[in-house]
Amino acid sequence: MAIKLYGAAGSTATLQVQACLAEKDLHYEFVSINMSYKEHKTPEFLSRNPFGQVPAFEDGDLKLFESRAITQYLAHTYADKGNDVIIKDPKKMAIVAVWIEVESQKFDPACSKLVWELGYKPMFGMTSDDVVVEENEKKLEQVLDVYESRLSQSKYLGGDSFTLADLHHLPVIKYLMGTKAKRLFEARPHVSAWVADIQSRPAWVKAITT
Amino acid sequence: MALKLHGIVGSPPAFRAMAALFEKDLDFEFVPVDFATGEQKTPRFLALNPFGQVPVFEDGDFKLFESRAITKYAAEAYANKGTDLVFKDPKKSAIQTVWMEVEGQKFDPTSSKLTWELFFKPIFGLTADEAVVTEFEEKLGNVLDVYEQRLTECKYLGGDRFTLADLHHLPNMHILMGTKVRSLFDVRPHVSAWASDILSRPAWTKVASLLRK
Numbered sequence: 149m150a151i152k153l154y155g156a157a158g159s160t161a162t163l164q165v166q167a168c169l170a171e172k173d174l175h176y177e178f179v180s181i182n183m184s185y186k187e188h189k190t191p192e193f194l195s196r197n198p199f200g201q202v203p204a205f206e207d208g209d210l211k212l213f214e215s216r217a218i219t220q221y222l223a224h225t226y227a228d229k230g231n232d233v234i235i236k237d238p239k240k241m242a243i244v245a246v247w248i249e250v251e252s253q254k255f256d257p258a259c260s261k262l263v264w265e266l267g268y269k270p271m272f273g274m275t276s277d278d279v280v281v282e283e284n285e286k287k288l289e290q291v292l293d294v295y296e297s298r299l300s301q302s303k304y305l306g307g308d309s310f311t312l313a314d315l316h317h318l319p320v321i322k323y324l325m326g327t328k329a330k331r332l333f334e335a336r337p338h339v340s341a342w343v344a345d346i347q348s349r350p351a352w353v354k355a356i357t358t
Numbered sequence: 359m360a361l362k363l364h365g366i367v368g369s370p371p372a373f374r375a376m377a378a379l380f381e382k383d384l385d386f387e388f389v390p391v392d393f394a395t396g397e398q399k400t401p402r403f404l405a406l407n408p409f410g411q412v413p414v415f416e417d418g419d420f421k422l423f424e425s426r427a428i429t430k431y432a433a434e435a436y437a438n439k440g441t442d443l444v445f446k447d448p449k450k451s452a453i454q455t456v457w458m459e460v461e462g463q464k465f466d467p468t469s470s471k472l473t474w475e476l477f478f479k480p481i482f483g484l485t486a487d488e489a490v491v492t493e494f495e496e497k498l499g500n501v502l503d504v505y506e507q508r509l510t511e512c513k514y515l516g517g518d519r520f521t522l523a524d525l526h527h528l529p530n531m532h533i534l535m536g537t538k539v540r541s542l543f544d545v546r547p548h549v550s551a552w553a554s555d556i557l558s559r560p561a562w563t564k565v566a567s568l569l570r571k
Contacts, residue, residue: 249427
């Protein structure tokens with residue numbers, strides 16, 4: 149099969165790409181990388197991603213890594229397939245690019261420590277650090293306050309249609325909505341409605357159940 | 359003037375956007391934002407950037423924030439002006455995007471910790487935390503090891519010519535070259551040559567000269 153995704157269950161970055169593949173209705177082979185056997189540090193895998201991280205991706209002879217580079221490649225290359233996750237108009241797409249950066253530069257850094265403390269640590273039988281949780285919840289709240297204002301003026305983050313600017317949030321939201329951090333999203337009506345909307349997309353449901 | 363860039367002199371993200379505007383040979387008005395009086399927190403400014411940060415870019419009544427969204431817009435909207443900063447071929451463009459993500463996800467967080475400790479803290483009369491410096495020197499070294507390998511295979515990070523994938527590194531790299539961390543770059547021959555090459559570009563020299571005013 150031409151499209152191969154090398155990833156691991158539980159990896160939010162891998163799930164970003166899977167969400168996009170589902171939206172674009174693309175068939176692909178999923179190659180599971182066993183992190184506990186350090187398969188992500190083998191020379192073979194490092195030739196796919198020199199940083200030794202999942203996901204890695206290939207489409208024919210094109211090899212890529214970095215989840216947000218992969219989703220952008222898919223969105224542009226398969227523009228005519230499945231659902232639109234970008235906007236053709238250059239100025240509207242520039243606004244989408246702003247909010248893609250916001251997820252990458254502000255939302256994700258604020259959430260990554262929370263996902264670790266509240267999501268992964270309990271799974272491994274470890275205790276979360278309340279100081280780290282409180283500090284990072286404050287950071288997330290500042291970001292969500294901006295989102296609340298944005299979403300009161302715009303149906304989706306990037307504009308009036310669902311795009312990568314929204315999609316990139318889905319995996320982290322999935323984890324956090326299963327923890328006490330969900331209250332931060334639920335306390336903000338426009339954010340809460342947006343979360344419910346994007347989580348109910350058939351492609352997302354397909355991506356997390358197959 | 360139709361094009362405006364709101365920023366402060368010395369802000370790496372503002373300088374990142376400015377570098378792209380100079381590469382594209384664009385005339386723009388630089389509008390300083392007065393952080394000393396909290397201008398970035400005023401309703402007027404928050405309407406431009408709800409995070410209260412610089413830079414903000416205006417093209418007529420079209421407004422953008424986030425430096426890497428601004429550089430992308432300049433590169434694409436003014437494709438036929440100045441330096442070509444992107445690849446049009448879809449596969450080349452995808453590879454360029456990979457290395458733009460690497461800068462944003464890996465180089466920037468580690469280098470920003472070091473610019474804060476070694477450059478900005480002294481300006482504010484604060485002392486660097488040596489433990490943080492040591493930790494992030496190691497992390498940056500690991501990133502630069504990957505760059506060293508990449509740059510043996512490829513003249514520039516994103517492909518065979520200078521693109522946004524290289525440009526985005528300039529502000530933090532410029533700062534770090536004035537600190538002890540420059541040794542991390544100097545000791546890796548391909549990284550060192552690439553750094554010298556891109557730091558000596560006329561458009562970047564023009565940005566850097568604003569620091570001396």
